[in-house]
Amino acid sequence: MGHSLISLGAFIVTLGVLVTIHEFGHFWVARRLGIKVLRFSIGFGKPLWRRRGRDGTEYVIAALPLGGYVKMLDEREGEVPAAELPRAFNRQPIGARIAVVLAGPLCNLLFAIVAYSLMFMVGVPGVKPLLDEPVAGSLAAVAGFRKDDLILSVDGRLTPTLSMAMLALVERAMDGGRIMVQVRDADERTRVRVLDVDVDKDLSGETMVFDRLGLIPWRPVLPPVIGQVIPNGAAERAGLKDGDRILWAAGEPVTDWEQWRTLIQRHPGQPFSVRIERDGSEQTLELTPDRRTDHGETLGFIGVSPTPISEDLAQQLRVVVRYGPLDAVGAAIGKTWDMSLLTLRMLGKMLVGQASLDNLSGPLTIAQFAGQAASAGLMAFLSMLALVSLSLGVLNLLPVPVLDGGHLLYYLIELIKGSPLSETVQNLGQQVGMVVLLLLMGLALFNDFSRLLG
16 A cells, blocks of 8 residues: 555656646747747646636646646637737747647657666666676577676677666667677686577567577575565465465475576466475475466466575675766766657557557556655656656657647658648548557556456
């Protein structure tokens, strides 16, 4: 319950901040160009708070926090007094209308740059890109990757953290071809491993590109000792408790946590005996793992977590990336650009069937991530805000009627043909755009529920 409230609160704050930034872009540019703004609303539905500002603009916070809008004076939406006609949006030069529409998404991208700049100046914590043994027969195994390889760069791009290495590899893998990965191996020698990626053969339809390459982040060898039993799970029903050491399970000795986890996953819904040591004595329990589906595969799970790794080991794996003010801005612009391109490319891959539609996420997933980020601290929450903001900016620029990009498309057509599209064509486009948007939202919600129930 507590985590749900945190997720809900973080989700409302996330939407509130990002919608305000987006709509403020439209509002600020419209005002600077002399266009009369009738209403600036955060949220839809019944107003919870309203205030009349100078020039008669009404500021509103509404009950449904799932968006917002800026309503400008416009002859297409009602009669406009003759004295106010020069301030109507539809009477503005096409350049002014384009500027107003572009301002919202650009403000979202600018916010991402500011947020990333602040993070890089304060310092972005992460873990070193240290690798475990690659998946047998995978591209990484063929390329010669070994346990304890530390990724230094991808095609010359430095990757001091695991997240940077994953992002660089995902971006390059989507292009295919030979990827030069510089690593430092267990003997402290610098080597170059070459991943030869065929996009159609190796990555088509896959969601987790990093996993598909066969690369596995380094995992410590943990003892098979239960750190925490999650309430109402299969482990609690079987009588397992915190601190229990697993000795035998399903007729085989258990020596480490990874073996125990794999054994559980292999037995979804299948009962087996577990020999444990508790308080110096041994006893046998019967355990039946629950079932869950992960990427189409049914796996067992019981609701336990291992004992955490030691603080000394955790400290050795940590790394902080920090820049001076100017370098931080440059790095932030680069990251915003890279993430924006990756978003567009992923959408393109989904449209042509080269990436799974499972990548689409809706409000429930965003709320879940927002809650996790808020719990992890200010920098994690700021990072999540930046990512959602740039996604909002990029998606709003897509040439889909209803979105800002759809309006831009209309104006570009008007610029080319010398006159606006007919209202009939524009209305038809709006209807088609609304259907497309509703279908995408429906698919995103379906993915959300599938993840929650899976």
